Amino acid sequence: MTDLSRRHLLRAGAAAGGGLLLSFSLPFGSQAATAFAPNAYVRVGEDGSIVLTMPYVEMGQGTYTAIPMLIAEELEVGLGQVKLEHAPPDEKTYGNPLLAGVQATGGSTAIMASWQPLRQAGAVARALLVAAAAKRWNVEPAACRAEKGEVVHPPTGRRLKYGAVAADAARLPVPKDVPLKDPKDFKLIGTPAKRLDAPAKVNGTAVYGIDVRPRGVTIATLTQSPVFGGKLKSVDDTAAKAVKGVRQIVRLDDCVAVVADHMGAAKKGLAALKIEWDDGPHARLATADVARELEQATLNAGPVAENIGDAAKALESAATKVEATYQVPFLAHATMEPMNCTVHVAKDHCEVWVGTQVAARAQAAAAKVTGLPLEKVVLHNHLIGGGFGRRLEVDGVTRAVQIAQKVDGPVKVVWTREEDIQHDMYRPYWFDRLSAGLDETGKPVAWNHRFAGSSVIARWLPPGFNNGLDPDSIEGAAKFIYGLPNKRVEYLRVEPPGIPTAFWRSVGPSHTIFVVESFMDELAAAAKQDPVAYRLALLDKTPRTKAVLTLAAEKAGWGEALPAGIGRGVSVQNVFGSHLAQVAEVEVAKDGTVRVRRVVAAIDCGIVINPDTVRAQIESATIFGISAALYGEITLKDGRVEQSNFDTYRVLRLDEAPKIEVHIVQSGDVPGGMGEPGTSAIVPAIANAIFAATGKRLRKMPIDSELLKRPA
Amino acid sequence: MAYSIKINGKTHNVDVDGDTPLLWVLRDVLGMTGTKFGCGIAQCGACTVHVDGAATRSCVTPVESLNGSAITTIEAIGGTAAGAKVQKAWLDREVVQCGYCQSGQIMAAAALLAANPKPTDSDIDDAMSGNICRCGTYGRIREAIKQAAQPATQSKGG
DSSP states (O other): OOOOGGGOOEEEEEOTTSSEEEEEOOOOSSSOTTOOOOOEEEEEOTTSOEEEEESSOOSSSSHHHHHHHHHHHHHTOOGGGEEEEEOOSOHHHHOOGGGTTOOOOOTTOHHHHHHHHHHHHHHHHHHHHHHHHHHHHTSOGGGOEEETTEEEETTTTEEEEHHHHHHHHTTSOOOSOOOOOOGGGOSSTTSOOOOTTHHHHHTTOOOBGGGOOOTTOEEEEEEEOSBTTOEEEEEEOHHHHTSTTEEEEEEETTEEEEEESSHHHHHHHHHHOEEEEEOGGGTTOOHHHHHHHHHHHTTSOOOEEEEESOHHHHHHTOSEEEEEEEEEOBBOOOOSSOOEEEEEEOSSOEEEEEOOSOHHHHHHHHHHHHTOOGGGEEEEEOBOSOOTTGGGOOHHHHHHHHHHTTSSSOEEEEOOHHHHHHTOOBBOOEEEEEEEEEOTTSOEEEEEEEEEEOOHHHHHSGGGOBTTBOHHHHBTTBTOSSOOSSEEEEEEEOOOTTOOBOOOTTTTHHHHHHHHHHHHHHHHHHTTOOHHHHHHTTOTTOHHHHHHHHHHHHHHTTTOOOOTTEEEEEEEEEETTEEEEEEEEEEEOTTOOEEEEEEEEEEEOSSOSOHHHHHHHHHHHHHHHHHHHHTOOBOEETTEESOOSTTTSOOOOGGGOOEEEEEEOOOOSOOOOOSSHHHHHHHHHHHHHHHHHHSOOOOBSSOOGGGGOOOO | OEEEEEETTEEEEEEOOTTSBHHHIIIIISOOTTSOOSOSSSSSOTTEEEETTEEEEGGGOBGGGOTTOEEEOHHHHTTSHHHHHHHHHHHHTTOOSSOTTHHHHHHHHHHHHHHOSSOOHHHHHHHHTTSOOTTOOHHHHHHHHHHHHSOOOOOOOO
């Protein structure tokens, strides 16, 4: 972990509207510490208002509550006093230090990146406000303290509200080192704070990107070439134009859009179009082709992600050898809010309304299409109705701007669900080849893991792809939790033709943890040992990981008898800076149907900011992973995505949702990420539970119930 | 042609094709964006409104089928006894995450409780399994419905 505390710089100055402006620089990975540029702002107004410009966007993960808690804690204000603003696009100011300075909300990084600098910002602001009040009273600052938005001088009982001293505070020199609170004095951090965004989300007033209505806005929906890389050949729009409410048909190289008064007319118009496509080079592509190419790739050696000892030699002399191949499918994000973006392209400027995880990239995408300079593109960021990585991409912005260029006035481009699923950018397909050797006692003495698949990093953040490797693809496979004497991990980047890939909740570990934790289970079975005990014996060097595994097993009643057809499976991991173990209890019916009945999670994510958010994220990520394990699969036939809506791309529903118990380990370590760990952990736990219940090892996701059918 | 639609107690006249789904009349014609678009084929429940009190997927409900029915949306559900209880329970239980599906979830839950004040787990399964939540708030939804089904604490005078 980068030392975050060393590099922040703070400065105060007079805010435009009077009062104290405190800006602080998050420690960029790519920026020198001497770059004194601020990158997030706390404003204390003379009216006492406290406004935080949020460098991270809310998409359900609770960041709009947890991030303000960090500031409010040190600033000594109630959470209810903090108001939030979306950060404008500005990579230099709001770049995420843990994502190489890209202004991005993703990778479960927000709390890790903000933990020190945001508290420091609150602490410095408080110190300045206290100093200003002390000066006015002509007393020592040390004799004063801050509480609930006021400075108090206990000996005389005098009080001044923050707003009353904000202007004075702005003129004071900034103290260099303001000590942060001892965690034992935390009043807010660690307590279950209510979500600040919840009230607007239960009464219909929350505004997502899809809800914006600039004056005069029209609604467009679109159809893009059903085969990736195909082109529009011809379109007969006679019938579409006759639909009441349809205003215009927009033709692009690989897309047709219908602009209308409302989405109902736009969809009706779209259905009435007669379109011919030139399918292009991928017209025959099928998923099996992609899988075969990846499988072939793993027959040859690849760039070495990790090499300990001599795994090949150790395998040769091992008492027992275990070999397996694994596969995981392409997956769609299927966020509840379908892709959408509203754009107004005027002669010399452009305005964009969208919910995005990458505000600066969204702005740049609009600038690129229009040819306008960045400062002529105004971007309004909005609440996101589910991100899961989909809103780390700006293809939807590019597309909307292309359409808006041909439309007078603002146009809201809304994708149908079918378009959203069939033109997603997908979690990559991966193929894995593993072999391991066990000694006479069953202990693993050799571990070989080679896998092939798309590198999202290589496209999304090219400097992160080096020597054929990227840190995301190998997380959870290389440098994993287990202490093994001989280990070799190789990754081969193979980009599938004709299908775009992108980050998906729990990113690289969504693949690696499934494979590693399944294969570890295979080794335990080969050694005829208990899966929990087998893992514990390999976790001596990672005590926090060992502790969560022990706790999860205990809380789950590991080892207790279960009825026939029901099994328990376990997984354990340390990814995104958090340690998580899960035990899944799974029932396999005679017809092969799998039901996850209960999930027990034990998490050590370091210091907890908002324990209710930690629970909520484990619950959420677990359900997300169960959907993937049971149903998640995007397949191609004739270059076309075969799934189109929630009937063919199924996700878990309420009647299928298990009881999820979350046990949080008290910890004084720096906070880890929480948005994603539950998704990677649950998939192997389910597969391992199926093995426990049926003796069948599923090495390919999603679960194929046909393989689990028992004779009647 | 023009249709007269009664929404949240107010009558609106809209000039759209009769097969236009109510969802788009609400969102795009009348600007009531609390009701959400999720799938367009009654698979996800994000667009749920009440038509004469019954939970209805507005994305597949043509305006010509309404025939003077009373529509209630998320914007006004707090004005009903069941809706107010559900909204409070949703906040008490911290149900929401991204929140996008929650208008529909709340409308489905409010219709359930208005018709069945003491739903069993199985009743909740039946009423709520048509509503997808990608944030996976299902456990909390179930608990919130159970909370909302509790009789309000009676203040005992003295």
